[in-house]
Amino acid sequence: MTQIRPFTLAIPDAQLDDLNLRLDLARWPEKECVGDWSQGTPLEVLQDLTGYWRGGYDWRRCEAKLNALGQFQTEIQGLDIHFLHVRSPRADAVPLVMTHGWPGSVIEFMGVIEALANPPAGELAFHVVAPSLPGFGFSGKPTEAGWGVPKIAMAWAELMQRLGYSRWVAQGGDWGSAVTTAIGVIKPEGCLGIHLNMPIGRPEPEDLVAPSPAELKALAALKHYQDWDSGYSTQQRTRPQSVGYGLVDSPVGLAG
Structure with missing residues (x-):
């Protein structure tokens, strides 16, 4: 089951209609008692966001953009992993695996993929691989415990190897930063280096005496x-x- 399978996104109209109905019938709580965010998301802000989501957001446009980029699935350690794979036309491009955060998705990278794969002459180019974390987006949902950060890191290493990349780099932010940090700690074969949007470091107690x-x-x-x-x-x-x-x-x- 190591096959790389093309994946085409086509959400049925019935699911979109169900979502719209749920938004129309949403039951709202009472307005917060303060004039700031100290009690959580203000009611007015969330209602405004939901109004845009219900009446202004074009899912089909997003769906078409994802399909145009190139989507795939492959089974790793018993779980289907969904990922974007955009190859650069440059022969010297460096393979790059990018990991999104929580509660995000590969959509986070849609604004930068083209610039990474097709940069101006003289700048470093990348073959971009953007997997969906297990349980997120169109990756499979684990049915047993164990899919923690180290296991995901090793799954990404297996994915890059399966795609034929013997030397690659990793990048991540938010939850993706934790996965990318684990890649740096584990040092799987072929990983040349990592880049973090959210570095994670904890000082030792003796470092904070003064x-x-x-x-x-x-x-x-x-x-x-x-x-x-x-x-x-x-x-x-x-x-x-x-x-x-x-x-x-x-x-x-x-x-x-």
Whole structure:
């Protein structure tokens, strides 16, 4: 099952009609009690976003752009992995695997793929491979635990090898940064280097015995994030099945 299979995206009209109906029938909570974002996404902001999603967003246009780029699937470690694969016309192009974040998709890269594959003369060119994380987009959904960051990193290495790339580089941001960091730690054969949009580094306790003003500022920002901004990640990290019911049933919940 190591075959590379072309993948054409064609969402049935019935699914789009169902989505639109769910948006039309959305049940909204009461307006927040504050004038800022401290209690979460403001009601007015989410209603405006949902209005655009319902009446202004052209899914068929997006679908056509994805199909034009070149989509594929292949089975790796028992799971179907969806990916974009855009080869550069340049003979000296470097293979690049790009990993999206949460709760994103390969659509994140649509604005830069052409520039990476066809840069101006004299600039480095890339063969772009953009896989969808397991459970995201049109990749398969794991049916058992174990698809953590190290396993995904090794799956990406297997994907690059399967595509015939013996030497390649990796890039990622957000959750993709964690996967790309794991690639750098594991050092799979053929990986020449990594690039991170969100570097992840943790100082040792002895390094912070006498923190500098800049380090104190960074530590304060980290504490604020942990205290006030990390609730969603804590919920998904500790009780993913519980939050999944609301996300699957309500497209408004997913947008928020």
